[in-house]
Amino acid sequence: MFQANSAYWSARYKKGETGWDLNTPSPAIKHYLDHLKHKELSILIPGAGYGHEVAYAFENGFKDVYYLDFSKKAVEGCVERYPSLPKTHIICEDFFDLTMNVDVIIEQTFFCAIPPEKRMAYVQKASELLTQNGKLVGVLFNRQFEVNPPFGGSKQEYQRLFKAYFHINCLENCQLSIAPRKNTELWIECTKKKQ
Numbered sequence: 001m002f003q004a005n006s007a008y009w010s011a012r013y014k015k016g017e018t019g020w021d022l023n024t025p026s027p028a029i030k031h032y033l034d035h036l037k038h039k040e041l042s043i044l045i046p047g048a049g050y051g052h053e054v055a056y057a058f059e060n061g062f063k064d065v066y067y068l069d070f071s072k073k074a075v076e077g078c079v080e081r082y083p084s085l086p087k088t089h090i091i092c093e094d095f096f097d098l099t100m101n102v103d104v105i106i107e108q109t110f111f112c113a114i115p116p117e118k119r120m121a122y123v124q125k126a127s128e129l130l131t132q133n134g135k136l137v138g139v140l141f142n143r144q145f146e147v148n149p150p151f152g153g154s155k156q157e158y159q160r161l162f163k164a165y166f167h168i169n170c171l172e173n174c175q176l177s178i179a180p181r182k183n184t185e186l187w188i189e190c191t192k193k194k195q
Helices: 006-015 027-034 052-059 072-081 116-129 155-162
Strands: 043-046 065-068 102-108 130-141 166-173 185-192
Touching: 006 072, 027 052, 027 102, 027 130, 043 052, 052 065, 052 072, 102 116, 116 130, 116 155, 155 166, 155 185
Parallel strands: 043 065, 043 102, 102 130
Antiparallel strands: 130 185, 166 185
16 A cells, blocks of 8 residues: 655655646646735645745735645755745645644645545545635546556545535636646635534
8 A cells, every 4th residue: 555655755856756746836726826815814735845836825925825745855845946935834744743724725736645545534634724614725636547646536536525524616627727637637616614
């Protein structure tokens, strides 16, 4: 069974095996941030890798954005690329050990790196980290992969998983996927249920 530990991911970064990295913010996330009017919202981006989306958010007026990755190599790469990011907002920790509250969690190639048997734990943890009426938004794969990770998934699976802790406001084909991922991604927006 695949073990999603920091050493594995740091080795991938060290070897340059980062096929998930777009070298720019995800177009769908960029679009979401461009249309988010409340710049004071606190935002967490887990599994943020080189931090393109985090840097984009800061560059566009968001001040309470948190980068999270448990790979030290990913964190080093982020700091190297974006030295102006506030160090207090760069967290090198396991998502499942995190203790904080945010208004929004942005999902971009983190969920697909988690083994399927831990997916419900991810959904529960995301709910715990969010403030009342907090939102989880982002991109999820709508396909399977022969080699894992990434671990694929389907709309039906996501509906089943997320409905336990969230109201699903949108789960549709992503219109802003990059060309190689066209028609293989879903855009999700959901609101934390009252617990």
